Amino acid sequence: MIETWRHGPKPVRILDVGVSLDLATHDIDLAQWLVGSEYASISAISGVSDKKQNLEDIFTSQGILKNKILVNHSVNWISAKKVRQIRITGSSGVLFGDLISLELDFYQPGTYVNSWSKEKLSTVKFVNEKSSIPISYAEPLDGEIRAFESYIEDGNIGNLSTVKNARKIIEILEESQRIELYE
Numbered sequence: 691m692i693e694t695w696r697h698g699p700k701p702v703r704i705l706d707v708g709v710s711l712d713l714a715t716h717d718i719d720l721a722q723w724l725v726g727s728e729y730a731s732i733s734a735i736s737g738v739s740d741k742k743q744n745l746e747d748i749f750t751s752q753g754i755l756k757n758k759i760l761v762n763h764s765v766n767w768i769s770a771k772k773v774r775q776i777r778i779t780g781s782s783g784v785l786f787g788d789l790i791s792l793e794l795d796f797y798q799p800g801t802y803v804n805s806w807s808k809e810k811l812s813t814v815k816f817v818n819e820k821s822s823i824p825i826s827y828a829e830p831l832d833g834e835i836r837a838f839e840s841y842i843e844d845g846n847i848g849n850l851s852t853v854k855n856a857r858k859i860i861e862i863l864e865e866s867q868r869i870e871l872y873e
Contacts, residue, residue, distance in 0.1 A: 691760040691779045692721045698772035700747060708746035710736050710863045714765045718751075718859050719851060720776070727757040728858070734866030739768060746868060794823040 694717040704712055714734075722728055732753030736746035747767040754760055774789035783798040798819040837848050 691762070692724065693762045693777045693779075694720065694764070695773050695775045696763075696765045697769035698767065699770060700767035704745075708736065708738075708749075709765050709767050710734075710746055710749045710866065711860075713767075714749045714751070714763060714863065715856075715859050717763045717765065717776075718862060719855065721761045721763075722755065722855075723849070723851075724778070725755060725757060725759055727755040727759065729753050729761075729862065730756045732761075732862050732865075734763075734862070736863075736866050736868045738868070749866070751866065792825050792827055794825050796821045796823060 696713045696717060700709075701712075718729075718732075730753075732751055734749065734751035734753075736750075737748040738744060738746050740747060749763070749765040751763045752761070772790065776787045776789065778785040781799075783796055785794070785796050787794045798821070834850075837850050840846055840848060841850055
């Protein structure tokens with residue numbers, strides 16, 4: 691399962707699109723790119739909490755990729771604190787990433803350790819092993835520019851998103867149900 695969170699206050703520079711086109715596109719694309727699979731199905735709801743702006747500021751979705759991986763996205767512009775996180779859960783453990791602090795931690799499945807007596811359970815604790823994975827910072831826009839230059843020079847698409855992929859993401863967002871959260 692892949693879960694993503696992109697929360698924070700609305701940027702003043704955004705006047706023409708809602709949170710889904712500004713932020714949710716990145717997480718929808720990220721989930722597909724990480725595991726190399728497109729969405730088989732996705733259900734999304736976006737909400738508008740400010741009647742004056744009429745742009746959605748809340749987005750949530752649940753989906754399943756063609757390779758049977760479940761995906762959840764939570765995006766909003768109404769949180770006071772900026773959050774950019776991802777959690778990937780599988781049978782080998784949980785990979786938790788913070789895209790702001792660049793922390794990546796892997797938690798291996800734990801085991802229960804207990805001591806039983808017929809009269810009572812004396813000790814129960816869950817042991818979970820955590821491994822931190824070092825990652826280095828690279829300016830995202832610089833990486834995109836270099837990848838684009840490489841594409842122009844030798845035609846290698848590399849990790850660049852395609853227009854076809856971008857169109858599919860826009861179609862996913864256009865199908866989402868939009869609700870007004872004000873009266």
